[in-house]
Every structure is written in structure tokens, then in C-alpha cells.
Amino acid sequence: MEFTAAQIAGFINGKIIGDPEAVITGVSPIERGETGHLSFIAQDRFAHYINTTACSVLVVSENLLTKDSYTPTIIAVEDAYLSFQVLMNLYEQMRERKTGVEEGSYIHESAEIGEKVYIGAFTYISEEVKIGKETQIHPQVYIGKNVKIGRNCRIDCGVKIYDYTVIGDHCTIHANAVIGSDGFGFQPSEKGYTKIPQLGNVVIEDDVEIGSNCSIDRGTIGSTIIGKGTKLDNLIQIAHNVKIGEHNVIAAQAGIAGSTTVGDWNMIGGQTGIVGHIQIGNKVRIQGQSGVNTSAADGEVLYGSPAMNAGDFRRNYVHFKNFTEIINRINILERNAKEKSNE
Template identity: 35%
Template sequence: MFTASNLAELIGGEVVGDGSVILTGIAPADVAACGDLTFAEKPSYLAAAEAGMASAILVPRGFESATKVLIRVKDARIAIAKVLPLFFPPERIAAGIHASAVVDATAQIDVTASVGPHCVVGAGVKLGKNSVLMGGNHIGRDSHVGEDVCLHPNVVLYAKTQIGNRVNIHAGTTIGSDGYGYVFDQGCHRKMLQVGNVVIHDDVEIGSNTSIDRGALGSTVIGQGTKIDNLVHVAHNVVMGRHCLIMGQVGFAGSTHLSDYVVIASQSGIGGHLKLGAQSTIGAKSGVMRDVAAGDTVLGYPSASDKQAKRQWIAVSKMPEALRRLKTLEKRMNGSKEA
């Protein structure tokens, strides 16, 4: 529970109206009740919020209201991201090791960490301060997990996985599974052993049912602050830079390198041994088969620069009309020949 003034102080905003109004929750404008905070980024959203029951509205600077208490901030979306954890603090998990967990005698579990039901913690594993294995987790030998890490149920870490601090990995994800490497030998596919590992740096979040393969010899690397969505596949020896955004159902072939702040939209496929430059963007459903320069945006399958791809799409949309005109011309030409 906060007053509007308390909340504004915490997020660097200013109150317009009664700063003593009590805020007990946060909700969308159409379902907000008395005591709730809502937010509005546009004038049309503000009108909807004013028509609702919310006690206060979080808005960008310059917004005015004759009927509601406002908390004005520089950027309403950033502010709401700061506010949400205040009303919905993370669940606190008690430290300790559940009776059903199997922990190797050589594992080092910090006294503040939590190992949940049916976890298996292998030889030489290190689990840092305040980290949580929620349940059904398998942590392979010689893996190191940093501080304030949360592994949701059924996350698996294969041997030698290295995870930094404040990493959050959602349910069903597998880190360090075998890379896909084979050589053709005398009519069959001979497996190339994948003996590397996965290194995940600080402040990374990985969605559910994602698979990140270990390196063939070296490491598959996920850079600091990178966010990976659900159902993503990262092949062996991929290296991601800092603060990349990888959306759902993206697939990477092996040994591709991403620089910092790369954004890849959903259902894209990224070929192997490519380089994606800093702050490059890959549009949804793209098939990337060539390097992408820093700052460039590519779209389509196969991918092309955004301007070129849009020209191609416009041209394709005009094809039916062009074909009709061509048939009309053919008929005229055939008629003139017969005459």
C-alpha cells in the first residue's frame, strides 16, 4: 500500500492532485477499482482511464486531468515497469535443501540458497547466495550458478554450465544439451562429440522450453542482460553480445556471432557462421543467410534490407493486376493479327 506521493517519490514522478490518496493495487483502466493505479500513454487511453474507477493514473509529462489524481513521469511505460514489482514483489523462497533432493557430497550450496523438491545436484556444483532451484532441476557436474539466480521447475543444466548473477530461467528449458554435429563416413553419420559448455552472463532471462546447446570445443555464450523468449533454439558455439532481444521460436545455426543490442523478431531462422552487427534488427519470419551490418534492419525470406524487401512485397502485390493487363494486351495483339 502506498500513497500517490510515496509512489511518485519512488519512481521520480510528480503528483498532480491529492497526493494522500491510497493506492493498494494496479490494474488496466477498464477493470481498475477504487484504490487501483492505472496508466495511460496516449490521450485516448487517458480518456478511458478517467471514465473508470482507478484512484490515480500514471501518465507522461504534459497530461492533465480534471477528475483524477495523476502521477506524471518522463516515460509511463518505464515507470510502470518500476511500479509493478512494488505491488507484486517476488515470492520469497525459504533457504535450505528439500528432503527429496539428491545433492552430491562435493557440491557447495550456499546457506542462503534453496534446493527444492526432487532436484539432483551433481559433483563439484556451486550454488551461490540466494539462488533458488524450484523443483525437478538437474544440475550437471562442475556447473557453477551465481547469486540471486532462479531456475524454475524442470530446468536442466548439463555438465560445466556457467551461470552468472541474477539470471532467471523459466520452466522446461535445457542448457548445455549436445550440439548437433555429425560427419558423413562410409554411408552413415558419425557423431562429433560436443565437449564444450554454455556460459551465461549476469542479468540474463531465458523463457520456457528453450534449448541452448553447448559448444563443440569452446563455449556457447549468452551476453550480459540478454533476454531470450520461449521456444528458442541456440546451436553450438553461438555467441550473443550484451542486451540482445531474442523473441519466440527463433532458431540459430552454429557459430553465429551477435554483437550488442541485436533484436530478432519471432519465427526467424539465422544461418550458421554469420555475424550480426551491433543494434541490427531482424524482422519476424526472416531467413538470414548473410551477415548483417551494424544498425541495419533486414526482413523476409531470404532476408533483404527493409527497404528492398518492402519494394519486393509491393511488387508482388501488384502481380495479379499486371497479369490481367498482360492478358488484355495479348488478346488485343492476337485480335489485330487475325484481322
């Protein structure tokens, strides 16, 4: 697709400095700009690229502009970063969306498929499945019995969705994620570990995004729940009966053990481990690689393994770095004290 600078400025309410008819056919990172491409500059440390980039059009935060004219066409906005996000979202919506069923797919006769749905080749859709309008099911997806998928969702290649899963509207599930597999439930006995049947399901609310290769276990009884607006990075494990609230962001390789409840608007760093049966409040921030083994109140910031209050962690870490010196000083003091007592 081609756009002029004037068209782009109209989308984001920007002011043009330069040629409004400049045409762009693609986008580039500012460090590797190309002629005919669009990029953006939102921070002072990238401002020197305004004069050196090969890009034809730049979206620039107006506080970074110091001249009346530049070599590329400039679209001045209040916040270039946010404006560029708006443009990317518009471009995503404008891209051609497929419809129809590709050859090699199987759809059970009892399944209900909405209008303008796309089902890619070699996808398997079981009985009593319901798929909302304009949802995109890419090739080689498996959808189990009685699964409900809302409208305008995107299910990427290789995703496996087990029986009775419920997925809301406007959700994205990236390649090879597994939704609704067995929870890790076993009862120790004299003969070994006996499997506990996992009879629940997974409920994914509206506007959730799940990264590639995530695994979300169904509840033992009841539901594992991913709340509205929550975003999961790649390679995340969510165990059975976990309840995650709204608008959380969880980075890659995090794991949350069974029956833990996570509130709203939390930020959980990569490789964080959270034990089962605890409560994480609202607006909690957890540093990457933390190990959380106790409940956290609203607004806490946690570091370390086992995780502790961030302020305590930093104060203790100062001492930890000097731990060898401190031990040596203690040993000297004890030796001196012992020598005095023997005099």
C-alpha cells in the same frame, strides 16, 4: 502488501493530485480497473480512462493531465510507462524470498551453496556445483556436474542444466528450458549418420533472461555464449557454438544455427531462422518470419525469406502484389509483337 499514494509517489518522484493517503493493495490493467488498485496511463489513447476507471490511484504522464482534480488520486510523472516499470521492479524485490532446502532435494556433498539460497523440492544438484548467494532454485530442477551459477539468479521449475554450464549473476531461466544439451552434429557415412561428440559447454553472462522451453546447445568444442543483458523469449533454439553478444532481444520461436555470431543490441523477430556460420553485426533489426542466409552489416534492417534489405523488400513487394497483372501485360505485349512480326 499495502502502499499509500504518498509512498508510491516517493518511489518514483511523482507529484500527487488528490488524496495522498489513498491505499492500494494490488494493480490492474487500466481497461479493467478495480477499487483499491493501482494502474498507469502513458498514452493519449488511454487518457479517457482517467475519468472512468475504478482504480483508486493512477500513475499518469503529466502531459495528459488537463484538470486540477480527478476522481482517482493521480501521481503525475514525466513518463508513466517508465515509472510503472520502476514500481514493478521494486515490488519484485520486496516480495518475500525463500531460503533453505526443501524436502526431497538431493545435493552432492561436494557442491558449494552460497548464503540465503533456496532449493526447491525434488531438485538434483550434482558434484562440484557452485551456486552463488541469494539464488533461487525452484522445484524439480536438474543441475549437472561442475555447473557454476552466480548470485541472485532465478532458475524456475523443470529447468535442466547440463554439465560444465556457466551462468553469471542476476540471470533468470524460466520453466523447462534446457541449457547445454547436445548440439546437432552428425557426420554422413555409408551406414548413415555418425554422431559427433559434443564436448563443449554453454556460458551465460550476467543479466540474461531465458524464456520457457528454450533450448541452448553446448559447443562441439568450446562454448556456446549468450552475452550480457541479452533477453530470449520462449521457445527459442540456439545451436552449438553460436555466440550472441550483449543486449540482444530475440522473440519467440526464432532459431539460430551452429557457429553463427550475433553482435550487440540486435532485435530479432519471432519465427526468424538464421543459418549457420554467418555474422550478424550490431544494431541489426530482423522482421519476424525472416529467413537470414547471409551475413548482415551493422544497422541493417532485414525482411523476408530469404531476408533482404528492408527497403529493397518493400519496393519488390509492391511489384509482387501486382505480379499476375504484370505477367498478363507482358504476355499481351509479346503476343502483339509476334502478330506485328507476322504481318
